Amino acid sequence: MRNRAGIRDQARLDAFEHDAALQRASEPVRIGPLDVTQYRALHRHPFQDVYAWAGRFRTVRIGKGGSVFCYPENIRGEMTKLFATLRAADGFRGVRRAEFAERAAHFLAELNAVHPFREGNGRTQLALLTLLSDRAGHMLDLDRMQPAEMLDAMVRSFEGDEAPLRNLVFDLSAPGA
Numbered sequence: 001m002r003n004r005a006g007i008r009d010q011a012r013l014d015a016f017e018h019d020a021a022l023q024r025a026s027e028p029v030r031i032g033p034l035d036v037t038q039y040r041a042l043h044r045h046p047f048q049d050v051y052a053w054a055g056r057f058r059t060v061r062i063g064k065g066g067s068v069f070c071y072p073e074n075i076r077g078e079m080t081k082l083f084a085t086l087r088a089a090d091g092f093r094g095v096r097r098a099e100f101a102e103r104a105a106h107f108l109a110e111l112n113a114v115h116p117f118r119e120g121n122g123r124t125q126l127a128l129l130t131l132l133s134d135r136a137g138h139m140l141d142l143d144r145m146q147p148a149e150m151l152d153a154m155v156r157s158f159e160g161d162e163a164p165l166r167n168l169v170f171d172l173s174a175p176g177a
C-alpha cells in the first residue's frame with residue numbers, strides 16, 4: 001500500500017501504522033453529530049500521517065475472504081443512506097440494552113458491507129461503536145473483546161446472520177439499562 005513514508009515492506013508498514021495511530025490517539029478528535037463527516041474524521045485522525053487518502057473513500061474494488069464489499073461508485077450514496085437511518089433513530093438513544101445490541105449490530109454489519117476505506121475499516125468501526133454506545137448509555141468494555149470472536153461475528157453478519165454480532169455487543173455493553 002502506497003504510504004507517506006514510502007515503506008514497501010508490509011511488516012514495517014504495519015508497525016509504522018500502529019505507532020502513528022498511537023501517537024495521534026493522544027490528541028483529541030473533534031466529535032460532533034454522528035454523521036458521514038464524523039465517520040470520515042474518525043478514519044482520518046489515526047491514519048493522517050500514514051496515508052494521503054486518510055478519511056477519503058476508496059476508489060478501487062476490494063473484498064476479504066469470500067466477501068466482496070460495496071463497489072466504490074456506490075459508497076457515497078450507501079454511506080449517506082446508512083447514516084440517515086442512524087440520525088432518524090436518534091443514534092439509538094433511550095433504547096434498552098438488548099435493543100441497542102440488535103440495532104448497533106445491524107448498523108455495524110451494514111457499515112462493514114460498505115467498507116468505505118481502502119484500509120482501517122475495522123478500527124474505524126470500533127471507534128464509531130464506542131461513540132454510539134457511550135451516547136446511548138450502554139458503554140462497551142472493548143478490553144473484553146476477543147478479536148477472533150469479533151472477526152467471526154463480522155463475517156457471519158456479512159453472510160446474513162447478525163445474531164453472533166448482536167450477542168457480542170450485548171455481552172460487551174454495560175449491564176443495567
Ligand SMILES: Nc1ncnc2c1ncn2[C@@H]1O[C@H](COP(=O)(O)OP(=O)(O)OP(=O)(O)O)[C@@H](O)[C@H]1O
Nearest residue numbers: 064065066067118119120121122123151154155158
Ligand atoms: N471475510 C470477511 N467478510 C466480511 N468482513 C470481514 C471479513 N474479513 C474481515 N472482515 C471485517 O473487515 C474489517 C477489517 O477491515 P480493514 O482491514 O479495512 O480494517 P483494519 O482496521 O485495517 O483491520 P483490523 O480490523 O483487522 O485491524 C473488520 O471489521 C473485519 O471484521
